[in-house]
Amino acid sequence: MTAPAIRAERLFRFFHSGDEEVLALRGVSLRVDAGERVALTGPSGSGKSTLLACVAGLDEPDGGSVWVSGRRITRRPEAARAKLRAQHIGVLFQSGNLLEHLTVAQNIRFARRLARHPRGSDGMTARLAAVGLDGRGDALPGELSGGQVARAALAVALANDPAVLVADEPTGELDEVTERAVLGLLAARAAAGTAVLVASHSRAVARAADRVIDLRDGRITGMEEV
Numbered sequence: 416m417t418a419p420a421i422r423a424e425r426l427f428r429f430f431h432s433g434d435e436e437v438l439a440l441r442g443v444s445l446r447v448d449a450g451e452r453v454a455l456t457g458p459s460g461s462g463k464s465t466l467l468a469c470v471a472g473l474d475e476p477d478g479g480s481v482w483v484s485g486r487r488i489t490r491r492p493e494a495a496r497a498k499l500r501a502q503h504i505g506v507l508f509q510s511g512n513l514l515e516h517l518t519v520a521q522n523i524r525f526a527r528r529l530a531r532h533p534r535g536s537d538g539m540t541a542r543l544a545a546v547g548l549d550g551r552g553d554a555l556p557g558e559l560s561g562g563q564v565a566r567a568a569l570a571v572a573l574a575n576d577p578a579v580l581v582a583d584e585p586t587g588e589l590d591e592v593t594e595r596a597v598l599g600l601l602a603a604r605a606a607a608g609t610a611v612l613v614a615s616h617s618r619a620v621a622r623a624a625d626r627v628i629d630l631r632d633g634r635i636t637g638m639e640e641v
């Protein structure tokens with residue numbers, strides 16, 4: 416049996432602010448298979464971003480483990496997590512993943528280099544076309560519209576041809592048309608075998624998913640096939 420693309424077992428994450436302890440994740444387990452699109456829903460503060468950060472190895476849970484493509488990413492030094500992330504995970508967070516002083520094409524190449532993909536044929540034309548940015552490879556992020564920035568960020572997240580794509584509100588600031596375009600890109604990527612885990616408040620994102628996982632107060636309260 417092949418390992419699930421994402422496997423998280425009993426994740427716990429606590430934060431302290433002053434005397435208060437916030438239980439952001441309270442024993443969350445999930446699996447996402449290759450080619451599956453899973454939407455992570457739940458009210459603000461329910462733990463969605465914390466869960467995605469633990470899955471992507473950007474944060475260390477206080478308890479539990481995460482495996483990506485069968486490789487454990489938790490309880491490893493930051494450098495080892497970064498290496499696993501660069502090679503196997505596409506990350507699309509609200510803070511953005513574009514370096515402002517690099518063009519769109521340079522941003523994509525930089526992400527590929529971090530993943531140690533061989534130089535040379537990087538399929539740049541196809542990569543830009545896939546996100547509807549044909550001919551905009553030489554543009555700096557500051558020269559793009561909001562919707563184009565979102566699609567460029569997605570192209571960067573996919574630059575390493577990841578087994579797993581983790582996205583936090585990827586359509587948060589987009590109009591409906593651009594949101595549909597981004598969801599179409601995620602669907603195409605899933606059809607090519609990538610496991611897609613997306614946290615979102617958008618109904619359109621949940622509707623487009625194969626499965627919805629609902630978080631409340633750091634616990635999974637519901638899972639449904641769409």
Ligand SMILES: Nc1ncnc2c1ncn2[C@@H]1O[C@H](COP(=O)(O)OP(=O)(O)OP(=O)(O)O)[C@@H](O)[C@H]1O
Pocket residue numbers: 430431432437438439457458459460461462463464465466
């Ligand atoms: N670095 C941190 N320090 C302290 N508390 C934190 C930290 N990160 C998250 N939290 C707390 O953990 C809980 C879960 O936050 P998280 O950002 O994961 O929720 P979310 O579901 O993604 O919310 P939103 O939908 O608003 O993005 C919240 O109570 C939040 O305040």
